[in-house]
Amino acid sequence: MKVDIRSYFLIAAISAILFCFSASMPLAQDAHFHNAPASSSQLKNPYAGQPTAAAAGARFYATNCGSCHGIKGRGTGNIPPLSQGPTQSASDGEVFWFITTGAVDNGMPAWGTLPERQRWQIVTYLKSLKGTA
Numbered sequence: 114m115k116v117d118i119r120s121y122f123l124i125a126a127i128s129a130i131l132f133c134f135s136a137s138m139p140l141a142q143d144a145h146f147h148n149a150p151a152s153s154s155q156l157k158n159p160y161a162g163q164p165t166a167a168a169a170g171a172r173f174y175a176t177n178c179g180s181c182h183g184i185k186g187r188g189t190g191n192i193p194p195l196s197q198g199p200t201q202s203a204s205d206g207e208v209f210w211f212i213t214t215g216a217v218d219n220g221m222p223a224w225g226t227l228p229e230r231q232r233w234q235i236v237t238y239l240k241s242l243k244g245t246a
Contacts, residue, residue, distance in 0.1 A: 146203035149210045156206025160237040170238025173231045177224065186242045192220075196242035208236045 145151060160166030174186075182188060186195030195201075200208060212232050215223030224232060 146199060146207035147211045147216060149203075149207040153206045153210035154204040156204075156209055158205035158209070158233055158236055158240075160233050161205060161240070163237060164241075166234045166237040167241040168238075169231075170234035170236070170241075173227070173235050174238050177227065178235065181220070185245060186239060195239050196245050200239060201243045205233075205236050205240060208239060209233060212236065 145154065160170075174182075181192055182195050183192070186200075188194035193199075203211075209232055211221075212227075212235060213223065213225045215221045215225075217223065227235075
């Protein structure tokens with residue numbers, strides 16, 4: 114029986130691709146919102162689901178965030194929307210952590226100088242935008 118070397122090469126190449134793909138899957142699943150520490154996902158939003166907190170958060174958002182992130186978190190230019198996507202699937206604690214620490218190298222200032230209450234109210238507002246156009 115004559116063996117075709119191309120068949121072995123093809124099987125080896127497909128196996129290597131599948132192995133690399135499957136090996137990278139756990140890493141992607143372990144990634145946190147903007148590299149937030151795992152402990153941030155345990156933070157509980159004291160204002161979650163409170164309409165008055167969301168309204169206050171909307172005012173703080175308009176003052177501090179809206180010029181870059183757009184009206185109602187719709188995004189602007191190369192800045193992605195906050196009303197959908199990763200911000201909505203991240204935990205409240207991860208969003209709070211990111212607002213607090215920022216990513217100065219990417220143009221996101223750290224807002225740790227805002228009172229904690231205001232940062233949580235901004236998170237509450239952002240989460241209230243889920244599903245809005």
